[in-house]
Amino acid sequence: MDKISLVGLIIGIGAILGGQVLEGGKVGSLVQPTALLIVLGGTFGAVMLQSPFHAFRRGFRMLAWVIFPPVLQHQRMIDEMTQWSFLSRREGLLALENIANQIQDPFTRKGLQLLVDGAPPERLREVMEVELNTYEEEMRQGAKVWESAGGYSPTIGILGAVLGLIHVMENLSDPSKLGAGIAVAFVATIYGVGMANLVFLPVANKLKAYIARQVTAKEMLLDGLMGVAIGDNPRIIESRLQGYVFTEPRREKNRAGRRS
Numbered sequence: 001m002d003k004i005s006l007v008g009l010i011i012g013i014g015a016i017l018g019g020q021v022l023e024g025g026k027v028g029s030l031v032q033p034t035a036l037l038i039v040l041g042g043t044f045g046a047v048m049l050q051s052p053f054h055a056f057r058r059g060f061r062m063l064a065w066v067i068f069p070p071v072l073q074h075q076r077m078i079d080e081m082t083q084w085s086f087l088s089r090r091e092g093l094l095a096l097e098n099i100a101n102q103i104q105d106p107f108t109r110k111g112l113q114l115l116v117d118g119a120p121p122e123r124l125r126e127v128m129e130v131e132l133n134t135y136e137e138e139m140r141q142g143a144k145v146w147e148s149a150g151g152y153s154p155t156i157g158i159l160g161a162v163l164g165l166i167h168v169m170e171n172l173s174d175p176s177k178l179g180a181g182i183a184v185a186f187v188a189t190i191y192g193v194g195m196a197n198l199v200f201l202p203v204a205n206k207l208k209a210y211i212a213r214q215v216t217a218k219e220m221l222l223d224g225l226m227g228v229a230i231g232d233n234p235r236i237i238e239s240r241l242q243g244y245v246f247t248e249p250r251r252e253k254n255r256a257g258r259r260s
Contacts, residue, residue: 005066005206012198035160035188039195042156047148051141058138059145065210066203072217078241081224084112085234093118093228107131107218111225121229128222136215143207150200157192161185220244 100112164185227237
């Protein structure tokens with residue numbers, strides 16, 4: 001679970017509500033179902049008009065990544081590719097066929113199958129890069145759903161404000177209805193700007209970060225497969241793939257004490 005996403009959302013919303021209370025306002029005055037309907041309905045209506053159905057559906061499926069991000073076990077992948085390299089050098093590339101049949105990931109399975117089929121290294125890279133580019137583009141379209149929502153939301157909020165002011169102008173003769181119209185007008189703007197900058201755009205950027213990590217993992221896999229294809233030493237392959245994994249620098253402890 002990515003707890004920082006929940007903490008960030010709570011802090012962001014809490015700061016706004018806390019500021020409202022500190023200024024002497026009421027939290028209940030920010031609760032306007034009409035304004036929420038205008039902003040959410042208008043925003044996602046515009047996004048649906050812009051996006052293909054498969055991209056819109058994928059964007060909502062990817063929303064779960066914000067709390068439960070995809071798990072990438074880089075070291076396990078490196079260990080597996082090192083074992084594949086040892087096996088291919090000892091028994092030949094055909095020995096990888098049984099492994100390919102057991103792999104669940106389509107990208108990995110396809111790469112191993114190309115190795116087993118004796119594809120030249122250049123052709124292997126060409127085929128797998130096409131697959132990788134297609135994957136990245138499709139996933140980015142899903143993230144763009146939320147990025148687009150962040151772009152439309154403030155404008156829809158202003159539209160809600162205008163609708164609220166129109167309602168106010170129509171009821172100038174009835175002072176009892178002026179308060180509700182003005183509330184919808186201003187709260188719709190808050191909803192539009194707030195959702196864009198507290199939810200939609202942060203979600204889009206976090207999804208794009210996870211997509212970049214997945215693409216890097218697939219590039220690492222492709223690099224390892226290329227090493228197996230050209231017959232590199234397994235230890236060289238392992239060492240090269242370790243470069244894809246960021247290792248947190250160890251902090252020096254008691255530096256002053258050691259110097260003394």
